[in-house]
Structure formats: C-alpha cells, structure tokens
Amino acid sequence: EVQLVESGGGLGQPGGSLRLSCEASGFTFSSYWMHWVRQAPGKGLVWVSHINTDGSRTNYADSVKGRFTISRDNAKNTLYLQMDSLRVEDTAVYYCARRPVSGFGELNNWGQGTLVTVSS
Amino acid sequence: SYDLTQPPSVSVFPGQTASIICSGDNLGNKYVCWYQQKPGQSPVLVIYQDTKRPSGIPERLSGSSSGNTATLTIRGTQAIDEADYYCQAWDSNTVVFGGGTKLTVL
Numbered sequence: 728e729v730q731l732v733e734s735g736g737g738l739g740q741p742g743g744s745l746r747l748s749c750e751a752s753g754f755t756f757s758s759y760w761m762h763w764v765r766q767a768p769g770k771g772l773v774w775v776s777h778i779n780t781d782g783s784r785t786n787y788a789d790s791v792k793g794r795f796t797i798s799r800d801n802a803k804n805t806l807y808l809q810m811d812s813l814r815v816e817d818t819a820v821y822y823c824a825r826r827p828v829s830g831f832g833e834l835n836n837w838g839q840g841t842l843v844t845v846s847s
Numbered sequence: 848s849y850d851l852t853q854p855p856s857v858s859v860f861p862g863q864t865a866s867i868i869c870s871g872d873n874l875g876n877k878y879v880c881w882y883q884q885k886p887g888q889s890p891v892l893v894i895y896q897d898t899k900r901p902s903g904i905p906e907r908l909s910g911s912s913s914g915n916t917a918t919l920t921i922r923g924t925q926a927i928d929e930a931d932y933y934c935q936a937w938d939s940n941t942v943v944f945g946g947g948t949k950l951t952v953l
C-alpha cells in the first residue's frame with residue numbers, strides 16, 4: 728500500500744525556518760516525481776514545488792521561489808521541503824503528493840498533510 | 848501564469864446530475880484531472896487525463912474536455928458526493944489548480 732507521511736509542521740516565526748519531511752513507503756520512491764501542495768485554512772489547493780526522480784530538476788511557485796527548497800533522499804525514501812524566510816501567508820496544511828510514472832501531471836497519492844502556522 | 852476558473856459553488860438534488868466546469872485558455876490541449884476533497888481529508892484523484900477514472904472511483908463520475916473547458920459530471924448524485932472539487936492541469940512545467948467548487952447536495 729502506498730503511504731506518504733508528512734511531518735515537521737508546527738509554529739514558525741516570521742522570518743524563521745522550518746523543514747518538512749515526507750516519508751514514503753509501499754512503492755519504489757526513486758522512480759517517482761514528487762510534489763508539495765499547500766492549502767491555507769478555508770482556501771483552495773496551491774501547488775508549491777516539484778522534484779524529479781534523482782533530484783536534478785526542481786521547480787517552484789513564484790510565491791515561494793528563493794525561500795523554499797525541495798530535495799529528496801532516495802536512500803531514505805524521504806522528500807523534504809526546507810522553508811526559509813517564512814511569512815504569515817505561508818500558513819497552510821502542506822501535502823506531499825506523488826505523480827504516476829506514466830502520468831501527465833496528475834497526483835494520484837497524497838499524504839495526510841502537516842500544518843504550518845507562521846505567527847509571532 | 849496560467850489560470851483555471853471554477854464556479855465557487857454548485858447545488859444539486861439527490862439523484863440528479865451535477866456538472867462542474869473548469870475554464871482555461873486552450874484547456875482542451877492540456878490533460879485535465881479532478882480531485883475530490885471532503886472536510887478534514889486529503890484530496891483524492893477522481894478523474895485523470897480528461898476522462899479516465901482511477902480504480903475504486905464510481906462510474907457515475909465522468910470527465911470530458913473540449914475547447915476552453917473541462918467538465919466533471921456526477922450522475923445520480925448522492926449525499927456522499929458532497930465535497931469540494933478541484934480541477935488541475937499541467938502548464939509550463941508547473942501544476943495549476945482551479946479555485947475549487949463546493950458541491951452541495953440539497
């Protein structure tokens with residue numbers, strides 16, 4: 728069974744940092760592109776970032792570019808999101824999600840999410 | 848940046864057909880997928896590549912796409928279908944979501 732389990736959320740200070748992790752199991756993690764998607768309280772889904780299978784290619788939403796860094800450790804089956812220079816508007820539930828090998832952009836497995844709250 | 852537009856809300860009586868439209872420039876030239884999200888839960892993929900259903904998704908959910916619009920259709924709507932629905936496309940190496948539509952079963 729495919730499982731994605733996020734962790735690392737919590738309270739962060741404006742200007743501070745947090746590091747999210749997403750531990751994957753039940754599939755060959757190194758074969759899949761992975762994404763982070765966030766959802767502010769009561770709002771819609773917003774794509775944050777993605778990374779290819781070996782970590783050599785990444786992309787970011789304009790709202791987080793230069794502040795967030797996506798990475799992965801295929802030996803540990805874990806995806807990361809380093810969040811620096813946090814802003815109040817980064818407050819959201821952060822989901823990691825998997826794109827199928829033969830997919831065209833869809834995300835067919837999602838974690839349960841981890842809540843990040845940025846506040847002083 | 849590429850934008851996808853959805854109506855904020857759609858209402859339907861039980862047993863009737865609900866249609867949720869997603870609009871975007873030349874959307875018919877991109878693959879569209881749809882997610883269902885119930886309160887407090889993670890999104891679930893219900894339609895991918897415009898018309899395909901993942902295993903476990905009931906046949907009464909279907910998708911179509913043409914021109915500048917994609918449509919999620921739910922036939923014989925049931926109370927369990929009440930949820931938020933999001934369309935999504937892939938554009939310029941990014942994932943783009945619509946704003947979401949709250950489906951209310953009256």
